[in-house]
Amino acid sequence: MTHPAASHSAAPLPADGVYFRACNLCEAICGLQITVQGGRVTDLRGDPLDPLSHGHICPKGTALPDLHADPDRLKRPLRREGETWTEMDWNEALDYVAARLREVGEQHGADAVATFQGNPSVHNSGTLLSAGSLLKALGSRNRFTATSIDQLPHHFAGTEMFGHPFLLPIPDIDRTDFMLIMGANPLASNGSIMTAPGVQGRLKAIRERGGRVVLLDPRRTESADHATEFHFIRPGTDAYFLLGLLNVIFAEGLERLGHLADVTDGLDAVRSAAAPFSPERVEERTGVAAETLRALARDFAAAPRAVAYGRIGLSIQEFGGLCQWLLNVLNTVTGHLDAEGGAMFTRPAFDLLARAKRGEVHHGRYRSRVRGLPEFDGELPNVTMTEEMTTPGEGQIRALVTVAGNPVLSTPDGAALDRALAGLDFMVSIDPYLNETTRHAHVILPPAFGLEVSHYDATFHLLAVRNTARYSRPVFPIAPDQRFDYQIFLGLTERLTGKAGTVPEQRLDFGLRHGPYRTSVEELDAQPHGVDYGPLQPCFPERLLTASGRLNLAPAPMLADLPRLTAALETAPPPLALIGRRQLRSNNSWMHNTPRLMRGPARCTLQLNPADAGEFVDGQVVEVRSRVGTVTVPLELTDTVMPGVVCLPHGFGHGRAGVRLGVAQQHAGVSVNDLTDTARIDALTGNAAVNGTPVTLHAVAASEAVGESAAD
Ligand SMILES: Nc1nc2c(c(=O)[nH]1)N[C@H]1C(S)=C(S)[C@@H](COP(=O)(O)OP(=O)(O)OC[C@H]3O[C@@H](n4cnc5c(=O)[nH]c(N)nc54)[C@H](O)[C@@H]3O)O[C@H]1N2
Ligand SMILES: Nc1nc2c(c(=O)[nH]1)N[C@H]1C(S)=C(S)[C@@H](COP(=O)(O)OP(=O)(O)OC[C@H]3O[C@@H](n4cnc5c(=O)[nH]c(N)nc54)[C@H](O)[C@@H]3O)O[C@H]1N2
Numbered sequence: 271m272t273h274p275a276a277s278h279s280a281a282p283l284p285a286d287g288v289y290f291r292a293c294n295l296c297e298a299i300c301g302l303q304i305t306v307q308g309g310r311v312t313d314l315r316g317d318p319l320d321p322l323s324h325g326h327i328c329p330k331g332t333a334l335p336d337l338h339a340d341p342d343r344l345k346r347p348l349r350r351e352g353e354t355w356t357e358m359d360w361n362e363a364l365d366y367v368a369a370r371l372r373e374v375g376e377q378h379g380a381d382a383v384a385t386f387q388g389n390p391s392v393h394n395s396g397t398l399l400s401a402g403s404l405l406k407a408l409g410s411r412n413r414f415t416a417t418s419i420d421q422l423p424h425h426f427a428g429t430e431m432f433g434h435p436f437l438l439p440i441p442d443i444d445r446t447d448f449m450l451i452m453g454a455n456p457l458a459s460n461g462s463i464m465t466a467p468g469v470q471g472r473l474k475a476i477r478e479r480g481g482r483v484v485l486l487d488p489r490r491t492e493s494a495d496h497a498t499e500f501h502f503i504r505p506g507t508d509a510y511f512l513l514g515l516l517n518v519i520f521a522e523g524l525e526r527l528g529h530l531a532d533v534t535d536g537l538d539a540v541r542s543a544a545a546p547f548s549p550e551r552v553e554e555r556t557g558v559a560a561e562t563l564r565a566l567a568r569d570f571a572a573a574p575r576a577v578a579y580g581r582i583g584l585s586i587q588e589f590g591g592l593c594q595w596l597l598n599v600l601n602t603v604t605g606h607l608d609a610e611g612g613a614m615f616t617r618p619a620f621d622l623l624a625r626a627k628r629g630e631v632h633h634g635r636y637r638s639r640v641r642g643l644p645e646f647d648g649e650l651p652n653v654t655m656t657e658e659m660t661t662p663g664e665g666q667i668r669a670l671v672t673v674a675g676n677p678v679l680s681t682p683d684g685a686a687l688d689r690a691l692a693g694l695d696f697m698v699s700i701d702p703y704l705n706e707t708t709r710h711a712h713v714i715l716p717p718a719f720g721l722e723v724s725h726y727d728a729t730f731h732l733l734a735v736r737n738t739a740r741y742s743r744p745v746f747p748i749a750p751d752q753r754f755d756y757q758i759f760l761g762l763t764e765r766l767t768g769k770a771g772t773v774p775e776q777r778l779d780f781g782l783r784h785g786p787y788r789t790s791v792e793e794l795d796a797q798p799h800g801v802d803y804g805p806l807q808p809c810f811p812e813r814l815l816t817a818s819g820r821l822n823l824a825p826a827p828m829l830a831d832l833p834r835l836t837a838a839l840e841t842a843p844p845p846l847a848l849i850g851r852r853q854l855r856s857n858n859s860w861m862h863n864t865p866r867l868m869r870g871p872a873r874c875t876l877q878l879n880p881a882d883a884g885e886f887v888d889g890q891v892v893e894v895r896s897r898v899g900t901v902t903v904p905l906e907l908t909d910t911v912m913p914g915v916v917c918l919p920h921g922f923g924h925g926r927a928g929v930r931l932g933v934a935q936q937h938a939g940v941s942v943n944d945l946t947d948t949a950r951i952d953a954l955t956g957n958a959a960v961n962g963t964p965v966t967l968h969a970v971a972a973s974e975a976v977g978e979s980a981a982d
């Protein structure tokens with residue numbers, strides 16, 4: 271067949287000129303300055319006038335024009351019959367997809383049609399503000415997203431303690447003098463649940479004002495080079511460490527609640543919770559010396575401006591919910607919550623919390639059919655997806671809509687999901703690529719994206735270290751036979767319900783007009799570099815959304831989860847635990863098709879400490895086995911990972927048949943999620959616990975092994 275990118279009408283070229291817009295590839299939302307000449311981008315750099323990013327840009331931002339021009343990118347709908355893909359007209363495709371979804375729903379019930387929304391869904395205002403209409407029209411309880419292999423524990427803690435999933439404390443990095451970072455690597459990730467473009471400069475500024483940056487991680491990461499202090503910590507043991515810090519703080523009477531004293535409940539309960547976890551008791555488990563912990567606790571409590579911040583390393587592990595709770599507790603009892611230089615809350619121009627009511631219930635309203643895991647904020651944990659597809663019975667998933675997601679590579683036991691997708695009655699993917707997941711779709715609906723869409727970052731202005739706003743116009747016009755994401759969502763919704771939905775720009779404008787700064791799309795559009803509303807401000811108790819209007823330091827579900835943590839102290843840790851490695855020139859699973867990001871040595875390697883190597887040598891290809899799968903990957907011996915830990919990046923595994931990713935296929939690598947296990951979860955939140963997965967290493971086609979305990 272003809273190549274789809276080559277076969278349809280051309281888009282009009284953009285006028286020559288300099289364009290300003292925000293990059294929407296990651297949470298940093300950097301301002302960009304883009305020069306177009308003769309229809310091509312001739313220069314792309316950071317916008318020095320952006321009030322948040324001040325000219326910062328990373329290699330992925332530089333690759334935006336490559337994405338735009340990628341010959342593998344899809345622009346018109348594709349329909350699969352067997353292994354053969356053919357193009358469809360948009361109307362024909364939308365009619366067909368709506369009819370098939372309706373048919374499955376009518377035959378098997380609404381829950382038989384599942385949805386999976388992946389990470390770029392929250393990075394596109396078009397999708398963010400219009401996908402909801404389709405979800406509502408489908409009316410299925412089987413809604414899944416990447417949240418439950420990511421930040422679900424943060425939302426859980428926010429809900430239980432402050433009353434809303436999106437009351438997420440953000441480090442006031444520009445005014446702090448002491449930043450404790452656990453399980454985050456902002457030098458690679460560019461910051462997460464901390465929109466802080468140019469984080470390197472912000473960390474440097476802390477050091478230059480005489481402050482401290484203390485990092486704990488099982489791997490001495492790129493970020494360690496920018497810290498004043500680094501300590502290894504064993505994977506999955508952070509909750510013990512945090513309880514150890516609280517233990518010292520209470521034992522030595524260092525607690526202070528500051529302006530929150532009169533609105534905080536549960537101080538005595540957290541004091542009792544921390545009492546059994548002396549520094550000496552947790553030292554052996556965490557690998558952090560008791561004296562180090564004790565000194566850190568004292569200094570953190572004494573510092574006038576300090577913040578504890580923990581990200582995905584503290585979330586995608588077996589005690590993610592406890593970790594995120596304990597981080598908030600630590601900040602609160604040392605007077606560092608809702609305080610300058612501490613963990614603060616934003617006031618975004620478009621406020622996703624604007625319509626939130628006090629005391630709303632956000633989780634546990636229903637459960638997954640097979641395993642009985644509770645819903646959170648209208649979603650079920652994605653570890654249940656495969657079993658819901660393969661276990662017969664009423665409510666079994668028979669059709670799937672994927673939106674901006676690649677769960678075959680991004681969710682645990684992706685190989686099992688891969689097989690399950692092949693058995694669905696119908697699948698549609700709203701996605702610009704034919705990749706490891708969308709190859710199973712019967713229809714792919716590719717939206718315009720990147721430099722072609724307007725954008726306002728409704729999500730990440732809410733999670734930013736400063737209150738700013740920036741509206742972006744598209745740079746490139748689209749061709750007559752392309753569609754925007756919202757046109758796809760509203761087109762399907764209209765066919766399913768007979769009702770036309772609201773276009774995102776209207777929703778955005780309404781939100782901006784009713785937001786705290788009473789602005790509008792028009793007003794922001796006139797300020798192409800963005801608008802600055804200043805640093806974060808204390809906002810408790812006004813912004814608290816708990817039923818009581820008070821801050822709950824000791825929510826019952828958290829206290830009830832502590833015995834699980836204590837019991838785990840009695841079981842032996844695995845000899846080899848697997849962790850992930852995010853890379854600056856990757857974006858989860860989907861930017862490996864960009865030549866400029868793939869230069870240099872192969873990156874999908876398994877890092878192992880030389881002390882654990884036995885007979886294995888650097889560069890040797892080894893077999894890594896877990897309970898659910900095996901991958902074969904080259905070893906990289908390095909003392910940057912702690913003994914007992916192996917580290918493999920996620921998002922690779924492009925060697926599967928039938929994908930159309932010319933460059934990525936040459937750098938295929940293996941998928942770490944062929945090793946991770948849907949049975950490993952944080953029992954408190956239902957989040958996937960991919961980090962800490964026990965693995966063993968084997969010479970290819972031989973019997974010797976590293977990592978097998980005597981009991982195996
Ligand atoms: N083992 C392990 N697994 C992990 C992680 C880990 O650290 N370790 N990290 C987890 C995390 S934090 C996340 S967020 C997930 C990410 O995993 P997913 O949510 O599955 O997201 P991606 O892998 O980034 O895949 C994005 C998909 O969206 C498509 N896409 C890109 N831009 C657009 C767009 O503008 N519109 C549409 N419609 N589609 C678009 C891409 O083609 C691709 O198919 O992975 C998780 N998986
Ligand atoms: N370049 C690039 N940027 C990205 C992404 C990307 O794929 N590429 N993805 C984006 C997304 S979707 C997200 S969610 C963010 C994530 O942003 P971050 O959370 O900053 O991401 P990571 O680099 O995975 O950092 C997690 C760290 O936790 C460590 N870790 C693993 N297990 C444990 C543990 O048990 N305890 C402790 N203390 N540490 C542990 C890992 O070694 C790693 O250094 O990044 C975003 N930014």
Ligand code: SF4
Pocket residue numbers: 293294295296297298299300326327328329330331332460467
């Ligand atoms: S840090 Fe993120 S937002 Fe900034 S240029 Fe890179 S990918 Fe884009």
Ligand SMILES: [Mo]
Pocket residue numbers: 389416420
């Ligand atoms: Mo993520």
